[in-house]
Amino acid sequence: MYLITSTREIKALPRGHRRVGLVPTMGYLHDGHASLIRRARAENDLVVVSVFVNPMQFGPSEDLARYPRDLERDTRIAEAAGAEVLFVPDATEMYPAGFASRLEVAGPALPLEGARRPGHFAGVATVVAKLFHLVRPNRAYFGEKDWQQLQVVRRLVEDLNFDLEVVGCPTQREASGLALSSRNTYLTEEQRQEASVLYRSLRAAQAAYRSGERQPQAIVAAGKALLAAAPLELEYLQLVGPDLEDLEQTGELGDPRQARLLLAARMFGVRLIDNAPLVQEEAT
Amino acid sequence: MYLITSTREIKALPRGHRRVGLVPTMGYLHDGHASLIRRARAENDLVVVSVFVNPMQFGPSEDLARYPRDLERDTRIAEAAGAEVLFVPDATEMYPAGFASRLEVAGPALPLEGARRPGHFAGVATVVAKLFHLVRPNRAYFGEKDWQQLQVVRRLVEDLNFDLEVVGCPTQREASGLALSSRNTYLTEEQRQEASVLYRSLRAAQAAYRSGERQPQAIVAAGKALLAAAPLELEYLQLVGPDLEDLEQTGELGDPRQARLLLAARMFGVRLIDNAPLVQEEAT
Structure with a gap:
């Protein structure tokens, strides 16, 4: 398992003719993430899992500071599910001084979560665009648990002509029915x-x-x-x-x-x- | 010279291992554009010139409708300067129904033109991102005549980790000193x-x-x-x-x-x- 923390290194990742699957996550992986990684493993030659608690998608009163983190556990889960590369940048690596760009999506990003979490989907869209450029995946995997996010990412990929396939994967649940999160x-x-x-x-x-x-x-x-x-x-x-x-x-x-x-x-x-x-x- | 009008076709352009130079323009080419194309020709194996009068970067009271157009002349000038591919999409090809994405850049896009032409640089940034994804150039050429635009594009490329080099080229002038436009x-x-x-x-x-x-x-x-x-x-x-x-x-x-x-x-x-x-x- 390669642990990469710099954008320079992930951009330079040797890939040859391998098909690359990307699973973007905020870490603290659970069986939902593992199911995305296994799917990516089955459909690609190289699987990259990103772990980044993206400050840009959190509102000022949200749980950015207390969001759970456990990189050692994440590494184990990602590797067991078939990932070869874990990309774990920190916030200054992703948003260095002077950073000034922001991807706004209207349409599917406007109602529901968009109305209640101003800036949330702009944060998601911006970090997703960055990850797509850094990893250049052939396919990117997102859980249906975040259904609206999945629609926003699909919209973004179509609108901006990204050359990749967005794959939505079914929500995983506890025995009680509670969606894994x-x-x-x-x-x-x-x-x-x-x-x-x-x-x-x-x-x-x-x-x-x-x-x-x-x-x-x-x-x-x-x-x-x-x-x-x-x-x-x-x-x-x-x-x-x-x-x-x-x-x-x-x-x-x-x-x-x-x-x-x-x-x-x-x-x-x-x-x-x-x-x-x-x-x-x-x-x- | 290949004239391509569809996003599907330009995405599928065979490139092999050729280095690709992109010169994004709004058409009605002059010697300023020709100098960008010649530079792209000298530094790459394949030169793509896009001709698209991008409605998203015009304000409601601006000159979108009367902006000059002459594709036949553009074809001649681009070919003479060394372009192999002219990409000439129409507005519905670039912004089909349901299009909902918008790239906002703050920083260098805020003062001057940004303050006087609300939405202009968002329009520029959005279309440039689309062209970068469609053409996947190794280098993209912009005139210094639009100095602020050049800074906005550099910011965008750095912020979103686009994998290409932005090349700024000197302004060409009439004998009187008037900048070509x-x-x-x-x-x-x-x-x-x-x-x-x-x-x-x-x-x-x-x-x-x-x-x-x-x-x-x-x-x-x-x-x-x-x-x-x-x-x-x-x-x-x-x-x-x-x-x-x-x-x-x-x-x-x-x-x-x-x-x-x-x-x-x-x-x-x-x-x-x-x-x-x-x-x-x-x-x-």
């Missing part, structure tokens, strides 16, 4: 059990659809019903279309296979997000 | 003679420095003196440092070899810009 480490085991209500609410909305409900309002209401009694502040639970448009606003379900449920809530002082397709393909 | 076509021959006062004012400021003047204010005043009686509206004539900081504000000349005179003025209904180093190296 590095931020789950802020919760106790008992709190994680309680937080699984978030995914259960998405399942309840899916169930309403399966029972024949076709009104976006009613589908969302079925999801929200489960959250009413839970110890959380709901930021949003929305049913959205392929461009992240709020289907309760349009009142039209459109193609149900393109509809998705997205939620964000604060539980036990931690901001958690999750999402699921309206029409869940059952595991066979 | 596609916009000069808006002027009659007589008006072009009168417009040479812009360069003469920069020369007057240089002369003040050569005579021993070291106060930024006095140097700028020497330049402005020539413009007072001319039929123009001066937008700015500034002496700036390496980060485009206004040296009249700081009151310090700093390293004179890093100082530059920049001006913008409206003459005969046309907005013209020019610039020159404070310390002009005389032709030998």
Whole structure:
């Protein structure tokens, strides 16, 4: 395993004719990340995992300072999953004095997380563009857990004509249904059990659809019903279309296979997000 | 000469191990562009000239609609100067429906043109990033005539870790001293003679420095003196440092070899810009 911390070195990484897969992460890797790395391993000749807690995507009142870090553990997990290179720059390496550029994405970056975390997706888009230039991957892997981020990255890659494939990978979950997230480490085991209500609410909305409900309002209401009694502040639970448009606003379900449920809530002082397709393909 | 109009085709351009030089232009080529193309020809194995009047870098009250266009002439000039590929996309090819990305640069993009043409440098930076991804040049050539633009592109390339070299090339001038610009076509021959006062004012400021003047204010005043009686509206004539900081504000000349005179003025209904180093190296 090569540990690279400088942008100069990662740019000079010998690659020959190897196909390169990049898995950008903020570290504190879990099985969700491992599944991205394994997928990248299967589809490429060389896998680079970046570990960078990107200050540009955190708001002033967010958890940048306490975001969990454990490079030794990350190294073990990344290597076991098939990574050959870990790129771990520090903030001054990525944003040296005089840095002045910022990639703004409108469209899919505007609603939901974009409305609640000003500057967040500009931070994501900017660091992703830098990583793409530094690593020059043939494919880049992102988890569907951050569904809106995945749409923003796809938009960015298409708009700016990046020459690579963006691969979205399914969310990994605990047995309770809670989506894996590095931020789950802020919760106790008992709190994680309680937080699984978030995914259960998405399942309840899916169930309403399966029972024949076709009104976006009613589908969302079925999801929200489960959250009413839970110890959380709901930021949003929305049913959205392929461009992240709020289907309760349009009142039209459109193609149900393109509809998705997205939620964000604060539980036990931690901001958690999750999402699921309206029409869940059952595991066979 | 290959004329390519689609992003798909330019991306697929066979290059083998050839070094590629890119000369991004808005067309209506003149000897300034030709000098960039010849330089690119000398330093690379394959020269791509892009011709795209980029709507994103024009303000609503600017000259997008009347900007001069002549593809046949451009083809002849580019070929004679050594280009093999002319990339001429239309606006829907570069900005298809749903396009939502925008590269903002602060720092060198903020003062001067940036303050007077809101969105201009974001438009430049965005299209330049797209062209870099589409053509993947080893070197990209920009004229010093657009000095601030050159600084913005250098900033962008460094900030986002683009893997290419930005080459700035000296301004070409008419015999009168007027900087070559596609916009000069808006002027009659007589008006072009009168417009040479812009360069003469920069020369007057240089002369003040050569005579021993070291106060930024006095140097700028020497330049402005020539413009007072001319039929123009001066937008700015500034002496700036390496980060485009206004040296009249700081009151310090700093390293004179890093100082530059920049001006913008409206003459005969046309907005013209020019610039020159404070310390002009005389032709030998």
